[in-house]
Amino acid sequence: MIRTFATSTLRRTTDLSGLWRLKAGGRSTFAFVPCCTESVPGLESFRGVSVYERTVRCAGNALFSFAGVSRSAKVFLDGVLIAAHEGAYTGFSVLAPKIGEGGHTLRVEADNRFGDDSALSVPNDYMTYGGITRACVLETVGNAFLSLLRLVPQKKDGVWHLSVRVQAHSAGEAYTASLRCEIYGRAFSLGVVSVSAGGMTEAAALIPLPDALPWSPERPELTYVRCVLSVDGADADDLIERTGFREITVCGRDILLNGKRLRLLGFNRHEDHALFGCALPPAAMAEDLQIIRDLGGNAVRTSHYPNDPYFLDLCDETGILVWEEAHARGLGEERMLHPLFLPQSRACIREMIERDVSRPAVFIWGLLNECAADSVECFPIYRELTGLIRALDPSRPVTCATCRPGSGAVGEKKDPPPGFSDGDGTLPLYDVISFNCYPGWYHDTPCGEYLGGVRRWAEENGGRDKPFIVSEIGAGAVYGYRSRKGDKWSEERQAEILREQLTAVLSDRAVCGVFLWQLCDCRVSGEWFAARPRTMNNKGILDEYRRPKAAYDTVRELFLAAGRE
Ligand code: ADA
Numbered sequence: 001m002i003r004t005f006a007t008s009t010l011r012r013t014t015d016l017s018g019l020w021r022l023k024a025g026g027r028s029t030f031a032f033v034p035c036c037t038e039s040v041p042g043l044e045s046f047r048g049v050s051v052y053e054r055t056v057r058c059a060g061n062a063l064f065s066f067a068g069v070s071r072s073a074k075v076f077l078d079g080v081l082i083a084a085h086e087g088a089y090t091g092f093s094v095l096a097p098k099i100g101e102g103g104h105t106l107r108v109e110a111d112n113r114f115g116d117d118s119a120l121s122v123p124n125d126y127m128t129y130g131g132i133t134r135a136c137v138l139e140t141v142g143n144a145f146l147s148l149l150r151l152v153p154q155k156k157d158g159v160w161h162l163s164v165r166v167q168a169h170s171a172g173e174a175y176t177a178s179l180r181c182e183i184y185g186r187a188f189s190l191g192v193v194s195v196s197a198g199g200m201t202e203a204a205a206l207i208p209l210p211d212a213l214p215w216s217p218e219r220p221e222l223t224y225v226r227c228v229l230s231v232d233g234a235d236a237d238d239l240i241e242r243t244g245f246r247e248i249t250v251c252g253r254d255i256l257l258n259g260k261r262l263r264l265l266g267f268n269r270h271e272d273h274a275l276f277g278c279a280l281p282p283a284a285m286a287e288d289l290q291i292i293r294d295l296g297g298n299a300v301r302t303s304h305y306p307n308d309p310y311f312l313d314l315c316d317e318t319g320i321l322v323w324e325e326a327h328a329r330g331l332g333e334e335r336m337l338h339p340l341f342l343p344q345s346r347a348c349i350r351e352m353i354e355r356d357v358s359r360p361a362v363f364i365w366g367l368l369n370e371c372a373a374d375s376v377e378c379f380p381i382y383r384e385l386t387g388l389i390r391a392l393d394p395s396r397p398v399t400c401a402t403c404r405p406g407s408g409a410v411g412e413k414k415d416p417p418p419g420f421s422d423g424d425g426t427l428p429l430y431d432v433i434s435f436n437c438y439p440g441w442y443h444d445t446p447c448g449e450y451l452g453g454v455r456r457w458a459e460e461n462g463g464r465d466k467p468f469i470v471s472e473i474g475a476g477a478v479y480g481y482r483s484r485k486g487d488k489w490s491e492e493r494q495a496e497i498l499r500e501q502l503t504a505v506l507s508d509r510a511v512c513g514v515f516l517w518q519l520c521d522c523r524v525s526g527e528w529f530a531a532r533p534r535t536m537n538n539k540g541i542l543d544e545y546r547r548p549k550a551a552y553d554t555v556r557e558l559f560l561a562a563g564r565e
Contacts, residue, residue, distance in 0.1 A: 036277030215244025244360025264513025266299030427462030
């Protein structure tokens with residue numbers, strides 16, 4: 001299923017997980033969906049169009065929802081194209097109205113080739129897998145149905161309120177209906193909506209809830225809300241969503257959750273696993289969260305794209321805080337000026353926030369990791385996209401993991417601090433400053449000294465008195481390569497560098513959080529950087545099978561000690 005809980009009590013829902021027929025690379029076989037085509041023997045390095053097909057049995061108005069098809073999708077029902085979607089990391093739904101009783105052929109074409117039709121998916125320091133990589137479901141709905149329910153808690157005059165937004169659709173005929181919400185066993189009317197034939201109407205309300213149960217990482221108490229659409233006095237459809245009552249505020253150099261200062265001890269995580277590629281089954285997702293907790297961590301960064309909603313559900317339930325990031329990693333000026341860059345970035349941001357705005361675990365939105373933040377030409381793109389995030393969700397801070405300290409704000413070049421050659425000019429746009437750095441790995445400036453320089457630069461260039469997060473630190477090691485000489489790529493060397501880095505970062509009280517790069521090793525597109533050993537990014541403190549390297553114990557020791565402070 002797409003979510004960890006039932007999202008309707010009235011709909012007939014069919015989980016489409018299971019065996020599908022797969023045709024790819026000249027092979028014809030079966031694959032268990034959700035599936036990365038690359039997990040199928042013989043297709044490990046597949047790049048192309050994978051064709052997944054199965055029979056679905058249904059009648060009436062069939063609503064198909066896909067949580068993720070990588071990286072672009074075409075969906076056909078009985079040979080007719082019913083949906084197309086670009087972007088691997090956000091989902092889509094499509095309604096096939098009034099289909100006849102019996103078996104129907106559902107075909108999904110998933111294309112993971114790189115090309116000019118995608119500005120965001122390029123050969124990169126992670127793998128762009130192909131396939132129906134996340135869950136999909138089929139629901140049967142009536143003429144009157146709900147398509148979206150979103151909840152944002154807020155405090156007004158010291159009292160919890162819930163902002164509720166809901167969309168009612170028509171599958172064919174116009175109708176008038178009443179809407180109500182059920183929360184904590186009480187019903188609240190959202191009034192009457194009129195929906196035109198085949199149209200959509202949105203309703204919203206702000207509901208006071210003085211007895212709301214607060215959510216916190218220590219006590220992740222979730223509040224479920226059921227919204228019901230009634231036509232002529234009969235309940236026609238319902239949707240269930242949940243949230244947690246907490247407010248995120250930025251106060252000087254601190255990020256506060258319900259007034260309490262957060263100290264983030266986090267991990268960057270790619271959706272990648274030796275056995276499943278990016279299509280991790282729920283048990284493997286839960287295991288990753290278990291590992292984060294065992295390491296003394298309290299946060300995860302979805303580097304560098306929106307994550308599987310099931311994983312985010314598990315974060316909401318376990319209280320692991322999430323930095324959720326729109327898709328983009330390391331794209332230079334030329335890529336950012338690609339004609340599709342803005343439309344595809346806007347779509348990804350809209351779909352991410354529309355999908356995840358209700359989630360209590362998501363405490364910050366991130367975008368444009370290490371892109372062309374030093375380019376005057378790209379500055380308007382940064383401004384527009386950070387503005388779009390704020391317009392869609394003013395309830396969370398915005399940040400961007402940047403990496404090039406040096407010059408001043410765009411337009412007013414300053415002398416870079418010693419050792420810095422160029423500089424990012426976008427810091428004034430963010431609520432929280434985030435910086436990726438690898439002292440001891442990519443260069444030899446001691447971590448404390450380097451961080452001090454970066455923080456001074458940030459103070460002078462738009463980051464004054466803002467919270468500061470070290471969004472990446474790390475070093476590489478190939479699992480099993482041991483060397484008492486401390487050779488690069490040995491587990492000993494990685495553990496030693498991480499000890500130096502973490503000791504410096506955790507002792508700097510002006511830093512409000514750190515996200516280690518990275519939790520587990522991940523595959524890298526062969527086209528991007530075949531020079532990385534094993535064509536993997538080996539900076540995981542576990543390998544791709546979740547086998548801990550020597551650094552695991554080092555990080556655990558330092559994080560647990562920091563958590564006790
Ligand atoms: C960058 C980037 C990561 C990864 C890392 C590394 O900071 O954000 O995606 O590539 O470097 O391993 O060098």
